[in-house]
Amino acid sequence: MDVLTAINQRRSVRAYKDTEVEEDKLNKILEAARLSPSSSNRQEWKFIVVKNKETRKKLANAAMGQYFIGEAPVVIVACGTDAKSIMLCGQPAHTVDVSIACSFMILQAYELGLGTCWIGAFKEDEVKKILKIPESVRVVAMTPLGYPNQPPLQKFRKGLDQIVCFEKYE
Numbered sequence: 001m002d003v004l005t006a007i008n009q010r011r012s013v014r015a016y017k018d019t020e021v022e023e024d025k026l027n028k029i030l031e032a033a034r035l036s037p038s039s040s041n042r043q044e045w046k047f048i049v050v051k052n053k054e055t056r057k058k059l060a061n062a063a064m065g066q067y068f069i070g071e072a073p074v075v076i077v078a079c080g081t082d083a084k085s086i087m088l089c090g091q092p093a094h095t096v097d098v099s100i101a102c103s104f105m106i107l108q109a110y111e112l113g114l115g116t117c118w119i120g121a122f123k124e125d126e127v128k129k130i131l132k133i134p135e136s137v138r139v140v141a142m143t144p145l146g147y148p149n150q151p152p153l154q155k156f157r158k159g160l161d162q163i164v165c166f167e168k169y170e
C-alpha cells in the first residue's frame with residue numbers, strides 16, 4: 001500500500017471486534033513510532049501499551065466515557081517525557097514529536113488492517129493516575145487499536161483551494 005492510499009482510506013474507528021491484535025503487528029506499529037522524527041532527534045517519548053480490560057475501561061471513563069476505547073483489545077497511550085522543551089518557533093516540542101509518532105503509528109496500523117482513533121478528549125490527571133505516569137510527563141494522545149467493526153465511513157475534507165496559498169498568506 002502506498003502512503004497516500006493509506007492516508008486517503010484511513011478513518012477513525014469507533015467500533016472494534018473482540019479479536020486480539022497479533023504481537024508482530026503490534027510491534028510493527030510501535031516500530032513506526034520508534035522510527036519517527038523528533039525535534040533534535042531527542043525521542044523524548046513513551047508509549048504505554050494497555051491490554052488489561054479493567055485498565056482499558058478506566059481509560060475510557062477518563063476519556064469522557066468514550067466506551068469504544070475500552071472495547072478495543074489494545075489502547076496505546078502516547079506521552080511526552082520532556083514537557084519543558086520549547087522550540088525556537090514557540091511550539092512545545094513534545095506535543096509535535098508525539099503527534100508525529102502517533103500519526104505514523106496510525107498509518108502503519110491501517111496498512112495492517114487495524115483501526116485506530118486519535119483520542120484527545122481525556123482528563124490527563126485521571127489517565128496519569130490510572131497508569132502511574134510521573135507528574136512531569138505529559139499525556140499527548142491515546143488511541144484504541146483493534147480490528148474495525150464498522151463499515152468504512154465517508155471522508156469530508158476541505159478542498160486544496162481552501163487550504164493552500166502560494167507565496168503569501170491569503
Ligand SMILES: Cc1cc2nc3c(=O)[nH]c(=O)nc-3n(C[C@H](O)[C@H](O)[C@H](O)COP(=O)(O)O)c2cc1C
Binds near residue numbers: 010117118119121
Ligand atoms: C487531535 C485530535 C483529537 C481527537 N479527539 C477525538 C476524541 O476524543 N474522540 C473521537 O472519537 N475522535 C477524536 N478525534 C478524531 C476526529 O474526530 C477525526 O479524525 C475527524 O473527525 C476526521 O475523521 P477521520 O479520522 O475518520 O478521517 C480526534 C482527532 C484529532 C486529530
